Amino acid sequence: MELEITKNRDGVTHEEQENAESESKPVFHTMINQYDAEMYHQALQLYPNEQAINKEEEKRLLRKLDARILPVLGMCYFFYYVDKTTLSYAAIFGIKKDLALHGMEYSWLSSVFYFGWLIWSIPSNLIMQRCRPGWYLSFNIFLWGALLMCQAAAHNFSTLTVLRVLSGAFEAIADPAFMLFTSMFYTREEQPSRISAWYAWNGIGVAGGGLIGYGIGQIDGALASWRYEFLIVGAICSFWAMLLFLLLPNSPTTFWGFSRKEKLLLIARVRRNQTGVEATRTVNWDQVKEAYLDYKTWIFTFLGFVSAVPNGGISNFSTLVIQGLGFDTLHTALLGIPQGVLVAVWIGFGALANAYMPPNSRTLVCAMFMLPTIAGALGFLLAPADAYLTGSYQASFVISLSLITSNTAGHSKKMIVSGMIWFGSCIGSISSPFFYIADQAPSYHLGIGSLLVANVLELITFFVLRWAFKRENRMKERNRVALREAGVGIDDADATAFHDMTDKENPNFTYVL
Numbered sequence: 001m002e003l004e005i006t007k008n009r010d011g012v013t014h015e016e017q018e019n020a021e022s023e024s025k026p027v028f029h030t031m032i033n034q035y036d037a038e039m040y041h042q043a044l045q046l047y048p049n050e051q052a053i054n055k056e057e058e059k060r061l062l063r064k065l066d067a068r069i070l071p072v073l074g075m076c077y078f079f080y081y082v083d084k085t086t087l088s089y090a091a092i093f094g095i096k097k098d099l100a101l102h103g104m105e106y107s108w109l110s111s112v113f114y115f116g117w118l119i120w121s122i123p124s125n126l127i128m129q130r131c132r133p134g135w136y137l138s139f140n141i142f143l144w145g146a147l148l149m150c151q152a153a154a155h156n157f158s159t160l161t162v163l164r165v166l167s168g169a170f171e172a173i174a175d176p177a178f179m180l181f182t183s184m185f186y187t188r189e190e191q192p193s194r195i196s197a198w199y200a201w202n203g204i205g206v207a208g209g210g211l212i213g214y215g216i217g218q219i220d221g222a223l224a225s226w227r228y229e230f231l232i233v234g235a236i237c238s239f240w241a242m243l244l245f246l247l248l249p250n251s252p253t254t255f256w257g258f259s260r261k262e263k264l265l266l267i268a269r270v271r272r273n274q275t276g277v278e279a280t281r282t283v284n285w286d287q288v289k290e291a292y293l294d295y296k297t298w299i300f301t302f303l304g305f306v307s308a309v310p311n312g313g314i315s316n317f318s319t320l321v322i323q324g325l326g327f328d329t330l331h332t333a334l335l336g337i338p339q340g341v342l343v344a345v346w347i348g349f350g351a352l353a354n355a356y357m358p359p360n361s362r363t364l365v366c367a368m369f370m371l372p373t374i375a376g377a378l379g380f381l382l383a384p385a386d387a388y389l390t391g392s393y394q395a396s397f398v399i400s401l402s403l404i405t406s407n408t409a410g411h412s413k414k415m416i417v418s419g420m421i422w423f424g425s426c427i428g429s430i431s432s433p434f435f436y437i438a439d440q441a442p443s444y445h446l447g448i449g450s451l452l453v454a455n456v457l458e459l460i461t462f463f464v465l466r467w468a469f470k471r472e473n474r475m476k477e478r479n480r481v482a483l484r485e486a487g488v489g490i491d492d493a494d495a496t497a498f499h500d501m502t503d504k505e506n507p508n509f510t511y512v513l
Contacts, residue, residue, distance in 0.1 A: 039253040047268035061265055072247050073178050073198035079237045080174050081205030083144050086233050089213040090226035098224055105157050110433040112161050116168030118426040124173045125419040126283055134248035137177045138241050143170040145238030152230035176418040183405040187272050192402040196351035199398045206340025274509045284412040290502055291416035301424035303461050307397045308428025309454035343391035350395025360513035363466035366396040370459040377452035406512045410502035469511040480507055
């Protein structure tokens, strides 16, 4: 007689479920609830090692995951960038004249946005760890849109300054949240291409901003065009936030549309990362302390700074530079489209290069894609009429984000380190607009010079990171040898996969170069 194996509606056999539940113990005490703890335990029981994971089944799951996660994060990033560049398009639609901005006031409006971000970036990251991350991100995005609509009602510099500070504070969570979701659902090998996939919407945002700007410029209504810009973009952004509340999961255990067995596989496959449990809801202050004492955190912070010096200037002054070269308002808006397409293309090339390079080549790929931007900045300084700035540095920065998600373990530590690169980015973005002096328009030689210097420093930083990771891996290997000689069993990597240990604490952790 043939033995009949019955499965429940989630595709898990009754025997599998009973065995897993009988051995499940709530040791994941830092999780938000008992259900999460039981799911993680059952995942380890059903998939006790890598050999237990069916590769074809995992590929199907990965395709489904990509279809559900990447477009959602990409759309978030689209609104994120369009929101940040709205002021740039408002500048060519007359906001400087209507609000009687003079001297460095426009530069201050560009910078104060990042003061809010700077102050709130780390607290916001720690709050997100205590909350359901999908809902917390949705709440913040809704407020982006609401505050953007409020800016349409501004009638003076002071009011607009306050609103932009608040906008920056609520946008501070964006990039760390996107990085958190990437590390939550994808392995370290998959992260560079997935970060590239959602970050490429940065370029789509640049191009979309141009199209939106052009369309709004055609409106002949009772309000000034720049006020419609703030109202329309803000309203769409807040509407998207309400959809996001339903679309984005808070953890692998609550991802609707996935069966129970698929959720268990989502959990089991990411133990390869050795970065702990992403569903931890308790802030570990020892990890916070370690994050700030780790020299690599400060290298990442410096990387954020030098990467933002060019980006901050380009996002706020590129339209003014283009307009200064002789283009009218509407054509200036339209020229944002090829600029955005070029950014997306560069990011795509970066992802491909990283995929086909030998293992441990991420820092080299980052360095390689800095070279066209450096050449472009030199060309613009020497022959601005015939030269173009490139967006290849965006590809470098995207791959560098995967160095953080892949090389930082311990949930609280990861939240701090992820926040610190954007903390450095804030400082760079605050300082950047002041290199663009009104008297130097439209060439802005000092601004382009700051871009060149920052790019060279960024190139050097990638080689510093490569040295640091090699050094740490040598120290890790010496430590593993010492532990084995002392009789400490450390060879079972699965045993440390979901412990909330930092990259320094976990003997099985290896840094990716």
